[in-house]
Amino acid sequence: MLGTALAQLRHGLSLVFGSRVRIADFERIVASILATRAEFGGIGDLAAFRGRALDQDARRPIDERRLRRVMRAAYDNTVFYRQHLDRAGLRPEDITLSTMDTLPVTPKEALRDLPEAFVDQRVRPWYRAETTGTTGAPTAVWFSRYEADLFSAMTAVSLLIDFDLGTDDVVQLNLSSRAVFGIHCVLNATAMVGATANSVGLVAPEVALARLSGSAPLAGRRPRPTLLSTYPSYLGLLVSTAERLGHDAGDFGLRTIMCGGEILTDGLRRRAERLFGATVVETYGMTEISPGGAQVCAARHLHLNPEQGITEVLDRTGTRPAEPGELGVLTFTPVHPYRETTLLLRLFSGDVVRPLTGLDCDLAALPATTRVLGKLQHLREIEGRVVTPREILEVVEDDPDAVLPSRFATVETSDGLVLHLLADRDGVAERTHERALAAGLPLAGVVAHTELATMPATQPVRADLRELRFADTAAPRTEFAR
Numbered sequence: 001m002l003g004t005a006l007a008q009l010r011h012g013l014s015l016v017f018g019s020r021v022r023i024a025d026f027e028r029i030v031a032s033i034l035a036t037r038a039e040f041g042g043i044g045d046l047a048a049f050r051g052r053a054l055d056q057d058a059r060r061p062i063d064e065r066r067l068r069r070v071m072r073a074a075y076d077n078t079v080f081y082r083q084h085l086d087r088a089g090l091r092p093e094d095i096t097l098s099t100m101d102t103l104p105v106t107p108k109e110a111l112r113d114l115p116e117a118f119v120d121q122r123v124r125p126w127y128r129a130e131t132t133g134t135t136g137a138p139t140a141v142w143f144s145r146y147e148a149d150l151f152s153a154m155t156a157v158s159l160l161i162d163f164d165l166g167t168d169d170v171v172q173l174n175l176s177s178r179a180v181f182g183i184h185c186v187l188n189a190t191a192m193v194g195a196t197a198n199s200v201g202l203v204a205p206e207v208a209l210a211r212l213s214g215s216a217p218l219a220g221r222r223p224r225p226t227l228l229s230t231y232p233s234y235l236g237l238l239v240s241t242a243e244r245l246g247h248d249a250g251d252f253g254l255r256t257i258m259c260g261g262e263i264l265t266d267g268l269r270r271r272a273e274r275l276f277g278a279t280v281v282e283t284y285g286m287t288e289i290s291p292g293g294a295q296v297c298a299a300r301h302l303h304l305n306p307e308q309g310i311t312e313v314l315d316r317t318g319t320r321p322a323e324p325g326e327l328g329v330l331t332f333t334p335v336h337p338y339r340e341t342t343l344l345l346r347l348f349s350g351d352v353v354r355p356l357t358g359l360d361c362d363l364a365a366l367p368a369t370t371r372v373l374g375k376l377q378h379l380r381e382i383e384g385r386v387v388t389p390r391e392i393l394e395v396v397e398d399d400p401d402a403v404l405p406s407r408f409a410t411v412e413t414s415d416g417l418v419l420h421l422l423a424d425r426d427g428v429a430e431r432t433h434e435r436a437l438a439a440g441l442p443l444a445g446v447v448a449h450t451e452l453a454t455m456p457a458t459q460p461v462r463a464d465l466r467e468l469r470f471a472d473t474a475a476p477r478t479e480f481a482r
């Protein structure tokens, strides 16, 4: 019964254009899933419904209408797109699915420079969400109260269906406390489900581990956190700290670790799953396209959800679709009823992937790419071959002794590309070089460093957005407490 309801919901939402989605509908779905679980002890195979979607042909006329609507709204009601289309000599009605490539992409810098120029002037904005900006200056995105409520409700349904979250579950968030919008929506979602939650932030890893392993007895709740949401680099920091402190899986009550926002390697995943005794689930999202996103299937493809917008994979210049297997960039056009405030047409995200075809996985009905291979500006070209950050990270973190979060830099020398990495054990550099060559990475050498100070500049990671407490700082204490 519930399965049918969800399928109808999914189909229904695709067809809703004249009005907003009713948040109450989502709340009813959440309530009925909870009721079913309470009565039957489970909700069956609802996860399958997330992979089912209208096929390409059935979706096309719907996408055509959604595109027409967002084009018209963007041209009539935003400062940026009025100028953008005028400059390109285009009228909004010129742009259809088949002529989309005549519209120049929207670079992220344009949104960064003046986010208010993208706001639909008919909508009442509520919250200015800022990205954490580890790969450049932070970008701001305005949202309405409706969008926040919708995002919360959709997250609640996802927590129930994809993560089997129950009222006895305890959610721990180790996300940057500046990511308030996302945290607000997840906390709202846990409230809808009836679970408990704790936003711990990017604090010292010892503090986060104490929360994960310490008991907090409350009636009807698990004593320790059961679901953790964090970034790969912070997960790496937790793993290495827990290993150093002698923790093992018996110390934790985690069932699932949701991890996204950076590249998650197979090596880190394995090490985290072994240490915490939990399943690591990779997620893909971006403030700019919320609540849109993508799912990583069991076969580790990235599947693009067609419900919340029109997603293209363009070549690296952003001028034509990338061919299957070719390096391309995820490009997003969020649509109504999921997006009403910050309108974005063909946002060129900078996230590099390769389109995949002919797949045979549980989400094969959805368009797919590889997982994100890195940011466009971090690709390196050596001897005519492009090297992606993921290729390097996979090789680096595939070592059981790899320092986590890993730190690396590549330097072009007269001999070729040399990888510098932080290592605190002997043999890591040699093994990393062997794995790199076996993986076909054209590395001339690997240099190990025992401290960051001697290394060439490395990329910052989100785990660097450390949040301090008074106990962590050496600030002088006053004689008398107030």
Ligand SMILES: [Zn+2]
Binding pocket: 297, 298, 299, 300, 301, 302, 303, 359, 361, 362, 363, 364, 368
């Ligand atoms: Zn797949």
